[in-house]
Amino acid sequence: MKIHSEPINDVVVVDILADSLDAGNTREFREAITPLITSGSTLVLNLESVRFLDSSGCGSILSCLRQLNANDGDLKVCGLQKQVRAVFELVRIHRIIDIFENRDEAIRQA
Numbered sequence: 001m002k003i004h005s006e007p008i009n010d011v012v013v014v015d016i017l018a019d020s021l022d023a024g025n026t027r028e029f030r031e032a033i034t035p036l037i038t039s040g041s042t043l044v045l046n047l048e049s050v051r052f053l054d055s056s057g058c059g060s061i062l063s064c065l066r067q068l069n070a071n072d073g074d075l076k077v078c079g080l081q082k083q084v085r086a087v088f089e090l091v092r093i094h095r096i097i098d099i100f101e102n103r104d105e106a107i108r109q110a
Helices: 026-036 055-070 082-090 103-109
Strands: 002-008 011-017 042-046 074-078 098-100
Touching: 002 026, 011 026, 011 103, 026 055, 042 055, 042 103, 055 074, 074 103, 098 103
Parallel strands: 011 042, 042 074, 074 098
Antiparallel strands: 002 011
């Protein structure tokens, strides 16, 4: 699992550079993202490369949200493919995480 992180103002934009976020790579995702979760940090997860997301991937994103909230941080998500957005809506993640069309919009709202 490759990620690319870039600090922009007070936000860290994290590009997930994988076709999927699923049981096969969620451990790698957590290991890569944990160092980016600091006190008061806001992360923008850019999922535009992700074409498949399963329950393990949803769990990893929710775990990230819990860790950020526990440290007075926040999580925004952007760039969802149609299939990934459908999963977010199916499991109702869209009700607890702010979702934006693109990274610029997510950064502005952070």
